[in-house]
Amino acid sequence: MLAKRIIPCLDIKDGRTVKGINFVDLKDAGDPVELAKAYAEKGADELVFLDITATHEKRKTLLDMVGKVAQVLNIPFTVGGGISSSEDVAQVLKAGADKIAINSSAVRNPELITELANRFGSQCVVLAVDARETEKGWEVYLNGGRIPTGIMLFDWLKEAEKRGAGEILFTSMNHDGTKNGFANEALAEISQMINIPLIASGGAGNMQDFADTFVNGKADAALAASVFHYKEIEIHELKQFLKEKNIPVRL
Amino acid sequence: MTKQNIVIINYEAGNIQSVKYALERLGVSAEISNCEATIKHADKVIFPGVGEAAWAMNALKKNGLDKLIPQLKQPVLGVCLGMQLMCASSEEGNTKGLDIFPVETLKFPAEDKVPHMGWNQLNQLNGDLFKGIKNNDFVYFVHSYYVPVNKYTTSETNYIRPFSASLQKDNFYACQFHPEKSGDIGQEILSNFINL
Numbered sequence: 001m002l003a004k005r006i007i008p009c010l011d012i013k014d015g016r017t018v019k020g021i022n023f024v025d026l027k028d029a030g031d032p033v034e035l036a037k038a039y040a041e042k043g044a045d046e047l048v049f050l051d052i053t054a055t056h057e058k059r060k061t062l063l064d065m066v067g068k069v070a071q072v073l074n075i076p077f078t079v080g081g082g083i084s085s086s087e088d089v090a091q092v093l094k095a096g097a098d099k100i101a102i103n104s105s106a107v108r109n110p111e112l113i114t115e116l117a118n119r120f121g122s123q124c125v126v127l128a129v130d131a132r133e134t135e136k137g138w139e140v141y142l143n144g145g146r147i148p149t150g151i152m153l154f155d156w157l158k159e160a161e162k163r164g165a166g167e168i169l170f171t172s173m174n175h176d177g178t179k180n181g182f183a184n185e186a187l188a189e190i191s192q193m194i195n196i197p198l199i200a201s202g203g204a205g206n207m208q209d210f211a212d213t214f215v216n217g218k219a220d221a222a223l224a225a226s227v228f229h230y231k232e233i234e235i236h237e238l239k240q241f242l243k244e245k246n247i248p249v250r251l
Numbered sequence: 252m253t254k255q256n257i258v259i260i261n262y263e264a265g266n267i268q269s270v271k272y273a274l275e276r277l278g279v280s281a282e283i284s285n286c287e288a289t290i291k292h293a294d295k296v297i298f299p300g301v302g303e304a305a306w307a308m309n310a311l312k313k314n315g316l317d318k319l320i321p322q323l324k325q326p327v328l329g330v331c332l333g334m335q336l337m338c339a340s341s342e343e344g345n346t347k348g349l350d351i352f353p354v355e356t357l358k359f360p361a362e363d364k365v366p367h368m369g370w371n372q373l374n375q376l377n378g379d380l381f382k383g384i385k386n387n388d389f390v391y392f393v394h395s396y397y398v399p400v401n402k403y404t405t406s407e408t409n410y411i412r413p414f415s416a417s418l419q420k421d422n423f424y425a426c427q428f429h430p431e432k433s434g435d436i437g438q439e440i441l442s443n444f445i446n447l
Contacts, residue, residue: 002410003370003389040434045370071272076391076432096268098432121302123366123393166366195361197368220364250370250389 003250004214004242005045005221006235007199008228010035012051012081015061033068039228040075043235045250047073048101048169048223051081059088063095070096078126084109089116093124101126101169104142107149107156110163117164126199127165129156131186132173138186145173153186154193161194168194169223171201179205179227187217199223207233207241214247255445257281258293260320260333262300262310270299270330273431277442285314295325295445300332304356304396305344307332321349326447327423334418334425335396343396351423354401359411366395367410371428378405378419380426380443388436390416390428398427 011018016030036047049069051062059082066079079092080101089100106112106127116125130145131138131153138153157168170190172183182200191198197220200213204224213219227233239249259270261283274281281297282289290296298320300307311317320327320337329337338348341356348356359365370389373381397414400407408416408427417426424444430437 001372002367005369070269071275074273074276074432074434074438076393076429094268096272098269122395123301123368167368195364196366197364220369 001248003045003248004219005199006043006210006238006249007046007048007221007223008039008044008235009048009050009201009223009225011225012049012062012065013053014058015053015065018052032065033072036069036077037072039235040073043239043251044075044228046075046221047077049077049079049081049097050101051079053082059091063091066092066095066097080126080128084112086112086115086119089120089124093120099124099126099167101128103128103130106160107140107142107151110159113160113163113165117166122164122166122196125165126167126169127157127160128169128171129153129160130171130173133183133186141173145171145176154190157190157194161196165196167197167199169199169201172203175203176201178203179209181205181209182213182217182219182222184213184217187213187219191218191220197221204233207238210238211242211245211247214242215245255279255294256292257295257297257445258290259283259297259299260290260316261285262307262314262316267299269429269431270297273438273441274445277438277445279445285316287315287319290316290319291323293325295447296320296323296327297444298327298329298333298337300330300334300336301393302332303344304332304335304341304346304348308336308346308348311336311349317349321351324422326444328444329423329425330431331394331427331429334427335394335398337418337423337425338398341396352398352401352403352418352420352425354398354403354415354418356396356398358396363411366393367397368393370433371408371410373406373408373416373428375407376405378417378424379447380417380419380424380440381406382443383439384436390426390430390433390436390440392416392428394427
């Protein structure tokens with residue numbers, strides 16, 4: 001049976017992980033390579049690296065990191081942040097990433113999705129989207145949820161699927177950082193509307209939140225950062241918990 | 252592990268670096284090449300692939316690799332699209348394949364999400380690649396096309412329907428999943444191939 005995936009997300013700045021990550025057993029918790037390896041050993045199904053440097057001078061630092069991660073990591077990983085062209089993608093994939101995530105650049109230029117899907121295959125194109133629920137409904141936001149676009153989320157996701165995105169990573173700005181659970185109502189609607197895998201993001205606080213997003217939100221995977229980094233939730237324990245609830249996981 | 256000459260076929264199709272790194276984690280170094288003589292003289296050959304079938308087949312033809320691969324006598328391991336190209340044909344771009352396995356590659360019906368992406372279980376395990384691997388062990392898949400279960404099937408996975416997770420005929424081995432991305436289980440499968 002296809003397992004629901006648990007995906008820790010690591011923010012990267014200048015080739016180092018940011019946020020005080022609480023991995024006492026690591027010599028250097030700021031080293032993405034060591035951290036990636038530790039997460040794979042703990043049972044993570046995939047990893048997402050989000051580069052928040054995203055300036056062109058620092059690109060080489062990121063590519064070096066991607067290469068080093070690829071050498072040690074035996075599970076798939078996605079790299080996002082500041083990717084805006086076919087050339088950026090070619091470099092990141094060549095360094096060893098399995099997938100890339102695009103967000104703002106795809107909103108500004110939807111044709112980029114088509115171009116990447118045709119050149120590299122849909123399987124490596126993750127369309128990340130930040131959205132907020134307002135009176136108008138779910139609206140797409142840019143720059144980490146600061147800039148409204150006027151584009152409605154569901155329309156955008158349908159278009160992204162049609163253009164060849166292979167997977168959707170949806171972050172609810174209403175839920176992100178609250179630790180009150182994922183945006184399950186919206187997730188369930190999206191999951192039924194599109195026929196590509198859906199990653200839930202934003203709102204993970206406890207183990208039940210993950211169970212809820214898989215059952216009620218019909219998500220195929222769930223992404224979180226701080227609950228894993230600060231060891232509020234241990235991945236192995238989380239998977240045991242999900243298994244007891246008859247949710248298929250890889251143990 | 253004895254020192255071996257392992258060649259990964261390079262035809263500009265995807266995850267070649269990942270396969271090389273996975274072998275390095277097993278303490279084996281591999282050469283990436285599209286040179287006919289190098290491939291011919293390898294002890295083992297790995298035929299990876301990510302991307303679109305018709306495009307990949309054309310890339311093989313450009314280097315004459317479409318003629319070479321079916322004639323290889325040493326153990327050959329096709330991975331993902333590599334496996335699909337080793338079949339007679341694929342519905343993807345109506346592509347004629349290498350016909351090592353006389354079976355067809357079909358598109359998953361849209362009864363569930365496509366691509367089949369993530370960790371799924373192996374069953375009906377058979378053959379040398381799966382020494383030490385247990386039924387229901389998980390490996391990582393990403394694909395929209397599948398090879399139905401047939402007489403060359405050496406393991407099965409169920410998504411929408413049971414399909415071939417791996418194939419074998421004589422010296423030709425192939426897996427639909429990515430052993431290089433399948434954690435410890437994948438490393439063990441690769442190691443079994445190296446030890447053939």
